[in-house]
Amino acid sequence: MRFSISLLMILFSFSTQAECFPVQTKIILGGKTEIEKSTLCKKKMDDEMLFYVSESCDKGLCEILKRPKKNISVKNYKDNIGSPGFKLCEELGGIPQIFEFKTQAGTWESTERCFFDKADFVEISLLTREWKQYVQSL
Amino acid sequence: MKSSLFHILFISFISALSANAIANSCTEAVNEFKETSASITNRKSVSNHDLQKYQDAFEKLKILTEDEPCYKATLESTRPLRSQLKEKRIETLNKFFKDKVYEEEGVDLVFEYAVLTGKKKGKIEFEELFTNITARNVKSGQLNYDVVAKAAKANNLQVRQNNKCTGVINQNEAVNLENTRNQDSVGWCYAYTAADLLSFRLKKKISAVSLYNSQVSIQDDINTVDGTGGDISKSITEYLKKKNSLCLEEDLPSSDFQFCTYANYVSFLRSLYQSVQNNTLTNSQCLNQNLKAAFPGANFQTVKAYTRKYGTKNLAEYLSEFQCKKKSFVGFKVTPIDRYLPRFDKETLLKNMDEILNKGEIVGLAFQYEKMTESKNDNRREGGHAAVVVGRRQNSENGDCEYLIRNSWGKDCTDEERTGFTCDKKCDKSGCRYSGHLWVSQRRIKNSIKGITYLP
Numbered sequence: 001m002r003f004s005i006s007l008l009m010i011l012f013s014f015s016t017q018a019e020c021f022p023v024q025t026k027i028i029l030g031g032k033t034e035i036e037k038s039t040l041c042k043k044k045m046d047d048e049m050l051f052y053v054s055e056s057c058d059k060g061l062c063e064i065l066k067r068p069k070k071n072i073s074v075k076n077y078k079d080n081i082g083s084p085g086f087k088l089c090e091e092l093g094g095i096p097q098i099f100e101f102k103t104q105a106g107t108w109e110s111t112e113r114c115f116f117d118k119a120d121f122v123e124i125s126l127l128t129r130e131w132k133q134y135v136q137s138l
Numbered sequence: 139m140k141s142s143l144f145h146i147l148f149i150s151f152i153s154a155l156s157a158n159a160i161a162n163s164c165t166e167a168v169n170e171f172k173e174t175s176a177s178i179t180n181r182k183s184v185s186n187h188d189l190q191k192y193q194d195a196f197e198k199l200k201i202l203t204e205d206e207p208c209y210k211a212t213l214e215s216t217r218p219l220r221s222q223l224k225e226k227r228i229e230t231l232n233k234f235f236k237d238k239v240y241e242e243e244g245v246d247l248v249f250e251y252a253v254l255t256g257k258k259k260g261k262i263e264f265e266e267l268f269t270n271i272t273a274r275n276v277k278s279g280q281l282n283y284d285v286v287a288k289a290a291k292a293n294n295l296q297v298r299q300n301n302k303c304t305g306v307i308n309q310n311e312a313v314n315l316e317n318t319r320n321q322d323s324v325g326w327c328y329a330y331t332a333a334d335l336l337s338f339r340l341k342k343k344i345s346a347v348s349l350y351n352s353q354v355s356i357q358d359d360i361n362t363v364d365g366t367g368g369d370i371s372k373s374i375t376e377y378l379k380k381k382n383s384l385c386l387e388e389d390l391p392s393s394d395f396q397f398c399t400y401a402n403y404v405s406f407l408r409s410l411y412q413s414v415q416n417n418t419l420t421n422s423q424c425l426n427q428n429l430k431a432a433f434p435g436a437n438f439q440t441v442k443a444y445t446r447k448y449g450t451k452n453l454a455e456y457l458s459e460f461q462c463k464k465k466s467f468v469g470f471k472v473t474p475i476d477r478y479l480p481r482f483d484k485e486t487l488l489k490n491m492d493e494i495l496n497k498g499e500i501v502g503l504a505f506q507y508e509k510m511t512e513s514k515n516d517n518r519r520e521g522g523h524a525a526v527v528v529g530r531r532q533n534s535e536n537g538d539c540e541y542l543i544r545n546s547w548g549k550d551c552t553d554e555e556r557t558g559f560t561c562d563k564k565c566d567k568s569g570c571r572y573s574g575h576l577w578v579s580q581r582r583i584k585n586s587i588k589g590i591t592y593l594p
Contacts, residue, residue, distance in 0.1 A: 028391040030431045042568065050569030083320055085550040098320050098393040098548065110317055110393075112548040125572055129552040 020055055026100040026108060040101060043126065051126035052101075052111065054119055062120035064092065064127070069134050077137035085124035088131060089114035096124060164208035168215060171199040175219040183230040184223065186242045186594060189264045190475060192223060196267060197482055224268050228254055245594060261497060263594060303539035303580075307529035308500050312337040313544070315564065318574030319346060320393060320548035322403075326350045327524040328368040330546035331502045331591075333392070334526045335474070336374060336384060338500050339593050340467060346392040346546075347403065348385035348462055349373040370502045370524055370591040371474035384470060385462035390434075406432060407454055414445045414453065435460030478504070478589030487590055488580065491527060491541070494592050501527040502591035503543065503583070510578060510586035511557045522588065531577070539580040549574045 020041040027034050041058035043051045056062045074091045077084055086096040094114035103109050112124040174195040178188045196216070203212045231251045234240070240247050245263060252258035254268060262268075309315060319330050326346060333346035350373065377384070406428050413419040421438040429436050436457050444456055477487055494501045507523045529542030542562060545551075551561035551572040562575040 028393050030427050031391070031434045033391075044569045048565065048570045049563075050571055082325065083322060083547040083550065084553055085548065086320075086322055096322070098322070107316070110320075110549075112320055112550065124548065125550040125552050128550050132553050132556055135553075 020058055021104075024102040026102075027097060038101075045129075049129075051123045051129075052113070053123065053126065054121045056117075056120050057122050062116060062122075064094070064114075064116045064120065064122060065130075067092075069131065071134050071136055072131065073136045075137075077135055083112075083124075085112065085114075085128045088128060088135060089124055092116075092127070092131070094127075097121075164203055164206055164212055167199050167202040168212055171195050171216065172219065175216075175223065179219070179222045179226050181226075183233060184226045185230070186245055186263070187473065189223075189227065189267065190594070193264050193267060194481075196220075197486060201481075201483060201486075220267050224254060261493065265493075303530060303532045305529075305531045306495055306498075307542060308338070308495060308498050309528060310338060310341055312341050312343045313500065313526075313528070315562065315573040315575060317343075318544060318548060319546045321346070321546045322393075326368070327546055328370045328504075329373050330392075331524040331526050332370045332373045332474075333387075334544065335370070335500065335502050335591070335593055336472075337387075339472070340384070340470075342466070343387035345385040345387045345390040345462065348390050348458075349377055370504065371476050374472065374474050378471065381462075381465065383465035383468040386464070386466050389463040389466070390461055403432060410441070411450045411453065414441070414450050419445070433457045433460045434463055472593050474502075474591050475594055476589065476591050479587070482589070484584050484587055487587055488584060490592075491583075491590055492530070494590075495527065495530055499592060500544075503527050504588040504591070505583070505586040506588060507586070510582045511559075527590075528575070533577075533579070540577045541580065541583055543576045543578050545574055545576060547574065551576065 020039055023038055023040050025036050025038045025040075027036075039055050040052045041055055043053050043058065045051070053065075054062065057065055060066070072088075072091060074084075074087050076082075077087055083096075089096040092114070094116045096112060096114050098110065098112050100108040100110045113121040114124050114127050115121045175192065178184060178192050181188065184192075199212065199216070200209075203209045206212075228251065231247055231254070234242070234247055235251075249258065249260065250262050253260050253262045253265075307315070313334050319334070321327060321330050329350040330346045332349045333344045336344040336349075350368070410419075410425075410428075413425075419425070419438075419441065426438055429438070429441065433440075440460065441453075441457070444453065448456075477490060479487075482490075491501050491503075502524060503526065504522065504524050507521055525546065526544040527541050528544045531540055531542070532538070533540050540560070549572045551559075551574060554576055555561050560577040562573045562577060563570045564573055565571075
């Protein structure tokens with residue numbers, strides 16, 4: 001019995017770790033590299049695509065993932081100047097950030113996220129995926 | 139009767155005139171080629187740079203005559219000239235070896251010599267110049283003859299599709315599918331492309347921002363809303379000319395856009411210029427933080443001292459002296475090779491692209507985005523863009539030959555799928571992630587290509 005409970009606990013903790021996990025993140029700020037401890041959560045979609053979001057967004061507590069979708073005009077969205085995802089992030093009221101995080105294999109992976117509050121962020125590719133059909137270029 | 143006789147005479151006259159015109163255009167093209175050929179083969183030695191010039195002249199000759207009946211004869215007439223070139227190059231290589239020089243602009247001369255003298259088989263730069271000729275080669279003071287088999291005929295594209303659409307992805311520790319760059323909201327695709335070309339060659343990540351600053355018109359650039367764009371090879375050559383070194387990404391990060399106001403680099407420069415022009419530049423914490431991020435070695439006093447004398451003239455160029463924390467690859471020299479329309483036709487550009495990929499190298503690609511997209515979608519991308527071609531594959535579903543384009547928009551690719559591209563994904567047990575690279579069919583590349591840039 002005790003063994004079964006322990007096994008369940010191990011399994012439970014493993015599955016929790018698989019969703020949200022502590023990581024080291026790296027950003028460049030004012031010419032300096034800043035390494036911080038943070039938490040990333042995996043958000044897996046039906047088509048197996050995997051995106052990273054903050055803990056608050058994973059728990060459904062962040063506003064951007066609850067915001068009703070409607071047509072949005074993004075300035076110069078179709079121009080090739082600049083990353084389209086950054087433009088969308090800013091238009092939605094977020095702040096884009098390029099960052100790296102240390103993977104479980106020990107390597108650094110670079111990606112981009114959009115902050116909507118100090119602790120609320122979603123990966124920019126998820127944002128584009130969610131909003132792409134509503135974007136109109138100005 | 140008189141009228142038909144006149145008609146026949148008139149047609150004969152016109153035919154004779156046009157035949158004459160064709161003959162003249164062929165003769166003119168050949169004469170021009172002969173002139174260039176002589177100017178190169180009469181030199182004491184033939185450098186890699188000379189070979190590039192020769193190749194350019196040869197390509198031009200082909201383009202000018204390819205639709206003419208004289209095409210075959212024209213190419214035939216270049217054989218002895220190209221044989222002379224080969225002899226001269228072999229002589230040059232022997233001279234290099236005497237001086238213990240075994241590399242020229244990154245080219246392995248020992249290998250080139252072995253191929254030219256028939257000791258080894260393999261691909262060398264400017265191979266086309268040395269094919270389909272019978273040439274003497276000078277070896278240990280003796281003349282030897284080598285016969286090179288006739289090159290494959292006719293449709294190059296078909297040959298490539300049938301034989302050469304082999305799967306390849308060229309990556310190393312500095313440029314790989316894991317580390318796509320992100321140009322944020324600036325129009326520096328050319329600088330990111332240039333940085334990737336150098337990074338791949340040197341196996342160290344080179345700063346894209348540093349290369350942007352090597353362009354001569356920063357002031358013009360920041361005065362426009364979206365930036366004026368730039369030139370892949372110019373950003374490399376100008377930087378090397380000015381600094382005789384390169385700047386590593388770690389010594390000047392391109393992803394540092396977190397200024398006080400979260401403004402990007404161009405916005406910061408623009409506001410800096412405006413402050414100087416309006417005489418409102420103040421020693422604030424915000425300014426110093428921004429300066430530190432953009433030009434680590436400069437501060438308010440540096441800017442003040444310069445602008446007092448010169449105003450905003452060449453301010454960014456001056457400040458760029460304070461930018462890179464450390465010089466790397468001091469003395470490194472490379473002259474990127476540019477091949478653009480209309481001088482080179484699309485077939486030639488695609489063929490070159492394949493050759494470079496086959497050598498394990500990567501290629502800078504300049505293209506027109508809307509032509510690549512082929513989408514009627516309202517949000518399709520528009521305008522000129524630059525990116526890097528790092529791979530090739532045959533699509534198993536439709537048989538298309540596709541190229542892997544490394545964009546500089548970060549990992550994000552979802553919007554591109556909507557406009558008909560295939561986003562490259564890396565999948566494992568936990569799921570799939572975008573790599574920020576796109577698979578684009580050969581047809582789309584051909585529709586949109588403007589030119590290529592690569593390192594020799």
